[in-house]
Amino acid sequence: ACGGSDEDTAADESNTEEGTNAEGSEEVSGPIAIDGSSTVFPIMENLTYTYNQEHPDVNVTVNSSGSGGGFKKSTVGEIDLSNASRPIKEEEMATAEENGIQLEELELAYDGLSVVVSQQNDFVDELTIDQLKQIFLESSDATMWSDINPEWPEEEIKIFSPGHDSGTFDYFNEVILEEQPMKEGENTTLSEDDNVLVRGIENDPNAIGFFGYAYYAENEDVLKVLGISEDGNEAVKPNPETIQDGSYTPLSRPLFTYVNVNAYKEKTQVRDFVEYMLNNAGKAAEEVGYVALPEDKYQEQLETAKSWAE
Amino acid sequence: MNGVMEEKTNKKVNQGSAKPEVNKEGIKKEKANNIIEVSDLNLWYGSDQALYEVSMDVPEKQVTAIIGPSGCGKSTFLKTLNRMVEMVPIVKTSGSIKYRDQEIFSNKYKEEYLRTKVGMVFQKPNPFPKSVYDNVAYGPRIHGIKKKEVLDQIVEKSLKGAAIWDELKDRLNENAYGLSGGQQQRVCIARALAVEPDVILMDEPTSALDPISTAKVEELVQELKEKYSIIIVTHNMQQAARISDKTAFFLNGELIEFADTDDLFQNPHDKRTEDYITGRFG
Amino acid sequence: MNGVMEEKTNKKVNQGSAKPEVNKEGIKKEKANNIIEVSDLNLWYGSDQALYEVSMDVPEKQVTAIIGPSGCGKSTFLKTLNRMVEMVPIVKTSGSIKYRDQEIFSNKYKEEYLRTKVGMVFQKPNPFPKSVYDNVAYGPRIHGIKKKEVLDQIVEKSLKGAAIWDELKDRLNENAYGLSGGQQQRVCIARALAVEPDVILMDEPTSALDPISTAKVEELVQELKEKYSIIIVTHNMQQAARISDKTAFFLNGELIEFADTDDLFQNPHDKRTEDYITGRFG
Amino acid sequence: MDKGLQSEGKMIDVQQMIEKNKKKKSFGERIERIIPFFLLLCAAVSVLTTVGILFTLLRESIGFFSNVSLFDFYTGTSWSPWSGEYGVAPLIGGTLLITLIATLVAVPLGLMSAIFLSEYANDKVRRVIKPVLEVLAGIPTVVYGYFALTFITPMFQSFIPDLGIFNALSGGFVVGIMIIPMVASLSEDAMNSVPNALREGAYGLGATKLEVVFKVVLPAALSGIIASIVLAISRAIGETMIVTIAAGATPNLTFNPTESIQTMTAFIVQAATGDTTFGSTIYYSLYAVGMTLFIFTLVMNLIAQYISRKFREEY
Amino acid sequence: MLGQNEQNIKKRMEGRVAINKILMVLFGLATAVGLVFLVLLFYRVLTQGIGYLSLDYILNFPAPYPEEAGIYAGLIGSVFLMIIVAIVSVIIGVSTAIYLEEYAPKNKFTEFIRVNIQNLAGVPSIVFGLLGLTFFVYMFNFGYTLIAGGLTMALLILPVIVVAAQEAVRSVPAEIKEASYGMGASKWQTIARVILPAAIPGILTGAIIALSRAIGETAPLIIVGAATAIYTLPESLLAKYTAMPIQIYNWTGRPQEEWQYVAGAGIIVLLAVLLIMNSIAVLIRNKFQRRL
Ligand SMILES: Nc1ncnc2c1ncn2[C@@H]1O[C@H](COP(=O)(O)OP(=O)(O)OP(=O)(O)O)[C@@H](O)[C@H]1O
Ligand SMILES: Nc1ncnc2c1ncn2[C@@H]1O[C@H](COP(=O)(O)OP(=O)(O)OP(=O)(O)O)[C@@H](O)[C@H]1O
Ligand SMILES: [Mg+2]
Numbered sequence A: 001a002c003g004g005s006d007e008d009t010a011a012d013e014s015n016t017e018e019g020t021n022a023e024g025s026e027e028v029s030g031p032i033a034i035d036g037s038s039t040v041f042p043i044m045e046n047l048t049y050t051y052n053q054e055h056p057d058v059n060v061t062v063n064s065s066g067s068g069g070g071f072k073k074s075t076v077g078e079i080d081l082s083n084a085s086r087p088i089k090e091e092e093m094a095t096a097e098e099n100g101i102q103l104e105e106l107e108l109a110y111d112g113l114s115v116v117v118s119q120q121n122d123f124v125d126e127l128t129i130d131q132l133k134q135i136f137l138e139s140s141d142a143t144m145w146s147d148i149n150p151e152w153p154e155e156e157i158k159i160f161s162p163g164h165d166s167g168t169f170d171y172f173n174e175v176i177l178e179e180q181p182m183k184e185g186e187n188t189t190l191s192e193d194d195n196v197l198v199r200g201i202e203n204d205p206n207a208i209g210f211f212g213y214a215y216y217a218e219n220e221d222v223l224k225v226l227g228i229s230e231d232g233n234e235a236v237k238p239n240p241e242t243i244q245d246g247s248y249t250p251l252s253r254p255l256f257t258y259v260n261v262n263a264y265k266e267k268t269q270v271r272d273f274v275e276y277m278l279n280n281a282g283k284a285a286e287e288v289g290y291v292a293l294p295e296d297k298y299q300e301q302l303e304t305a306k307s308w309a310e
Numbered sequence B, C: 001m002n003g004v005m006e007e008k009t010n011k012k013v014n015q016g017s018a019k020p021e022v023n024k025e026g027i028k029k030e031k032a033n034n035i036i037e038v039s040d041l042n043l044w045y046g047s048d049q050a051l052y053e054v055s056m057d058v059p060e061k062q063v064t065a066i067i068g069p070s071g072c073g074k075s076t077f078l079k080t081l082n083r084m085v086e087m088v089p090i091v092k093t094s095g096s097i098k099y100r101d102q103e104i105f106s107n108k109y110k111e112e113y114l115r116t117k118v119g120m121v122f123q124k125p126n127p128f129p130k131s132v133y134d135n136v137a138y139g140p141r142i143h144g145i146k147k148k149e150v151l152d153q154i155v156e157k158s159l160k161g162a163a164i165w166d167e168l169k170d171r172l173n174e175n176a177y178g179l180s181g182g183q184q185q186r187v188c189i190a191r192a193l194a195v196e197p198d199v200i201l202m203d204e205p206t207s208a209l210d211p212i213s214t215a216k217v218e219e220l221v222q223e224l225k226e227k228y229s230i231i232i233v234t235h236n237m238q239q240a241a242r243i244s245d246k247t248a249f250f251l252n253g254e255l256i257e258f259a260d261t262d263d264l265f266q267n268p269h270d271k272r273t274e275d276y277i278t279g280r281f282g
Numbered sequence D: 001m002d003k004g005l006q007s008e009g010k011m012i013d014v015q016q017m018i019e020k021n022k023k024k025k026s027f028g029e030r031i032e033r034i035i036p037f038f039l040l041l042c043a044a045v046s047v048l049t050t051v052g053i054l055f056t057l058l059r060e061s062i063g064f065f066s067n068v069s070l071f072d073f074y075t076g077t078s079w080s081p082w083s084g085e086y087g088v089a090p091l092i093g094g095t096l097l098i099t100l101i102a103t104l105v106a107v108p109l110g111l112m113s114a115i116f117l118s119e120y121a122n123d124k125v126r127r128v129i130k131p132v133l134e135v136l137a138g139i140p141t142v143v144y145g146y147f148a149l150t151f152i153t154p155m156f157q158s159f160i161p162d163l164g165i166f167n168a169l170s171g172g173f174v175v176g177i178m179i180i181p182m183v184a185s186l187s188e189d190a191m192n193s194v195p196n197a198l199r200e201g202a203y204g205l206g207a208t209k210l211e212v213v214f215k216v217v218l219p220a221a222l223s224g225i226i227a228s229i230v231l232a233i234s235r236a237i238g239e240t241m242i243v244t245i246a247a248g249a250t251p252n253l254t255f256n257p258t259e260s261i262q263t264m265t266a267f268i269v270q271a272a273t274g275d276t277t278f279g280s281t282i283y284y285s286l287y288a289v290g291m292t293l294f295i296f297t298l299v300m301n302l303i304a305q306y307i308s309r310k311f312r313e314e315y
Numbered sequence E: 001m002l003g004q005n006e007q008n009i010k011k012r013m014e015g016r017v018a019i020n021k022i023l024m025v026l027f028g029l030a031t032a033v034g035l036v037f038l039v040l041l042f043y044r045v046l047t048q049g050i051g052y053l054s055l056d057y058i059l060n061f062p063a064p065y066p067e068e069a070g071i072y073a074g075l076i077g078s079v080f081l082m083i084i085v086a087i088v089s090v091i092i093g094v095s096t097a098i099y100l101e102e103y104a105p106k107n108k109f110t111e112f113i114r115v116n117i118q119n120l121a122g123v124p125s126i127v128f129g130l131l132g133l134t135f136f137v138y139m140f141n142f143g144y145t146l147i148a149g150g151l152t153m154a155l156l157i158l159p160v161i162v163v164a165a166q167e168a169v170r171s172v173p174a175e176i177k178e179a180s181y182g183m184g185a186s187k188w189q190t191i192a193r194v195i196l197p198a199a200i201p202g203i204l205t206g207a208i209i210a211l212s213r214a215i216g217e218t219a220p221l222i223i224v225g226a227a228t229a230i231y232t233l234p235e236s237l238l239a240k241y242t243a244m245p246i247q248i249y250n251w252t253g254r255p256q257e258e259w260q261y262v263a264g265a266g267i268i269v270l271l272a273v274l275l276i277m278n279s280i281a282v283l284i285r286n287k288f289q290r291r292l
């Protein structure tokens, strides 16, 4: 909510504190505050956990209050790193600038947004982008599966979607729905909790929904992932290869963290952690069910990051 | 000095005459007349024994008084007669109590039935937080009397019986909690009378009453014994002497002596009874 | 028949002698001896008036008895003397009460102080749910006495004074709620004695006691008046006659008559008093 | 007593000691004067809390109502904020439905449990069962949420075939289970504090336990019982995690308990923990819903308090 | 009896006693319903979580691997939170109750406070979260710290404690209050020595329920920013922290199935703490409770 003007003083304080610390060199210590996307949280937890084992004096805390929640805090300078499953929005960037905060984007991994139905669903295997629009768009009249394809049963489509303003929804909204409103009301269930979506879809042959690849991967036995085809091309299903090589389009998306450059400059431990993060993010991403970026991409970003300190 | 005192003085005059003593055994033989027969009653509160081997036959349609010093078990004994004492969960009893030849401790015997037959008036006034009317009508109502006219009749009769009708006839719908202690107690007596029980147990029923109400209740007790058997605990020996036909003297949980009232007061059989009634005790 | 009765019989013998009547005004003149002076006291519970224009001077180091039928305002009057009646929020009073020439209704007068000086024993036993010891030590403790030896002494003395030391000396640490009614009341009396007040108000203090305890308490009252002034409400006219020096008769919230006890009983000034004490009343 | 009098001579004079202590007592008197102020300050905390809540809710709601008219908000029957429809009725309906189901479960079960514990169970049983029941109120609502979703719903589905995976019924049912101890425990306390002399009076007239319960104990304990029910209902209205997880997130104006609904609280969580962009209308709408919820509980409580005052019996 | 013959009364008696028996069974069954669901819940939680429960689990910080993850930070965080909540809310709550029952003049303002408290008891926890965010986190500038969380929770359960304490204070018999005043005890002495001791069982019952509620609350802590992953214990009131329900909620939200079991283990620990709290309070309560 408020508190934008606090930033300067907060920064000053940490400045003097860290100044002395920096001279001591090698042994880094002090706090690092991270918040943001719940999608990115597992990667970040993995990274901070291993980092903390090497640097027990660094006091890392990670919250997961969503991409927007993270930006709410990072744009006023309350946190050092802000995780996001979508790029920062212009108005958020503007807020940051007003507050004298410089945020820089780093990509950590890829996620393949997976469109799924229940294993009990025996009629759909793949969908085109147009069909997705027909199913999800408010403006479309289709409410029955038979409205999409006459061969499909005359049953109501039940939609399960992540919260409307979550990073995951935002991305889907942007690339599939082209920023037009999605259906709402009786046959739509929104939840911030992806496991809840899994439960909802798994038992209903007429349900359809989407969420991060990791949730599909863990529930392969009860869910059926749909192949997505664009512009008459062959339908592609998400898997680590198709996500990394970009053939699963357009639903393959990058996951980010935004670094508070002011903090990066002033706090040794933030600098140290960002370096560690970029060196280890690929491994961490794979461990928690996401797809790593190509290795050189991490190194490239590391160079960029180092340039901020100047 | 006043009526009450004079009556007592009369008793005093009788003191010289020595009637032949009728002991417990003697009474037991007139079985037909006993409404309650207690044999070898022991009672424990947890591990503390409060009654020891009490045996006593309560005659029908007479007033039986129970006297004894504070803490001797009078209230406990009285509550045993309608099994109210079992409300204290740690209570254990042994022995037998027969009401009209039926064992009240038997599993088959319903305590609710017993308590309809053996009514009770308590030491501390305990009206329900309801109107005077509802207090008195409580008993008849639980026994299924619903007709307004009948209830009205019962309430009036019972309040009259408890010598409080005139005071309260215009306040029947007031909450009984607003009454003074004495008024409350008389409402409680009216409440007990309303179900017209067979036996009425009274635990120091007049201790909260002024002399006039006390005299009325005592008078009432005399009237009631035409139809009912009454057992009354009293801390007031004069009262026992005035109103009872038989008196039982308890001490430390034991029944020391039980005899016709005149005999007991004029010719106590036991040294302790004599000490107690002559005030040499303690 | 027993000690108590004999004493009363003695009183009766006195009945013939006609002492000159000392009326209210007569007493008021001996001002030096009055510890409490009530003038024109009116009291309302909400809109119901319970006391009407009561004026009465309580003599020092004597026993003043208050009698009257149930609901006539005895308890209310007593509670007014130590301002306990104000605990009922709807109570309103007018008039004046002076304790040792100081107006107790004055704003400057601390009711806590008044109550240390004017102690009280209630109608229903009301021990705290604490041990016997803590009950009796309560008063001294709240007034800052903390030394164990002193408290021990006070507790023992007070319990002895209330005729219950022998019964309870080994049970001082038991909870007072486990005691019988009579025992509880005597603990409450001991509790009041423990602060050694100047005046002791007693509201039917013996109504829950057996005759022996009653006799002891009565005896105690006689002893206490050596040092203290006692005002005792009783429903028992014999008791009033036995133990009090002066007696006040209340009826429907009015003080009907206030005189030396012997006078009041033998030579009642007011027809209503006479009717009441001869039992013709109601 | 004789002994007491004999030793009288060497006894201490208590009043004298009291007099002496009274002089030292200025400290005590100061406490006596300070305490009420301290207590009043504490009592003021709750008022300040309300003021704080109103401040928080109003400040942000004003932002919302500058975009959406108050009239549309309270008369609209469709809630789909992402298409600009802000009719709060479906959320209120969802809340009411959940509360109704929970109350229907908790009040009978809770009261019956209270009666059983207070009047029928012996001391030992009461001392074991009461605290065990209280555990129900302490289980994190997240746990209940998953319990409802993964256990209760499938169980209900076996005899209500067209019950959706998210539905008001299991959400409300589990909320009801959760608030049982609020009703049971506090009502039991109220019944327990009814003086035993009252029970004795009724038993002495030959009343059965049941008659004593219904005609004496319950009326005497009524104010305590109503207080416990109000607390329980308030808790049901405000319950968040269970309904978020098990009742779905479908703003749906229906009184059919087998359907998926959304409560006001569930929407607030959805909007507050989601990524709602700070400053957007949707972000502000959560405060408007919060405000509504607040007014809602206010009205509910005023009604309940009126009832409780009307039935209060003194003893 | 009037208008009724003996036979009728006896017949009715059979019926009344039978109904009493039947309802007794019904009441017992109703009590059992709550217990049955408790057992079911415990059974599910235990079967899910027991496998992951170990000393390591209790002493480990959060970790990205289910086998290494532990609840230590949450456990200690919750305990610290509860200490703050208990101290603040019991002191303020009982004081408020005493003020209202014993000191407050009967006027509009007092009535307002009373109504206000009753109403606060019905305000959803999430709203308290918003309050805490606005005031403790931002306005008082505590940030996302232990004290902000603790104060928010304390305000949340305050009304429950006040209402319970009021009821407890009110049910202290007037006779023993009179006895104390009659000894010349001042108001405060009477309260401290007679009223409070007699009201303790009721106050504790309220406090148990209230703290039980606080320890499981998730929503307001999310709003006032309890951390999800943290590798140090809070060292001061102004330190960041996490709490058990936050960790549990986070684990249940993860895709991999093992995390459900990790969460189950967390629930077991949370319930164990709850049971310990309850047992202590129940012991105290039973020690004091007796029917007057
Ligand atoms: N509920 C109880 N639990 C334990 N002991 C009890 C209980 N009620 C009474 N007692 C004990 O049993 C004994 C007899 O008590 P009881 O009340 O029967 O005496 P009482 O003769 O009626 O005395 P009083 O004249 O004072 O009323 C006493 O020692 C008392 O302490
Ligand atoms: N708290 C109260 N509120 C309202 N009225 C009351 C209250 N206490 C007593 N009264 C009324 O005041 C009158 C006097 O009552 P009080 O208790 O003083 O009588 P009493 O002479 O002590 O009677 P008893 O001998 O029965 O104790 C009665 O009519 C009673 O109903
Ligand atoms: Mg007795």
Ligand SMILES: [Mg+2]
Binding pocket: B180, B181, C074, C075, C076, C123, C203
């Ligand atoms: Mg009186």
Ligand SMILES: O=P([O-])([O-])[O-]
Binding pocket: A036, A037, A038, A039, A040, A065, A066, A067, A068, A084, A085, A162, A166, A167, A168, A169, D275
């Ligand atoms: O938490 P999100 O990744 O959906 O923003």
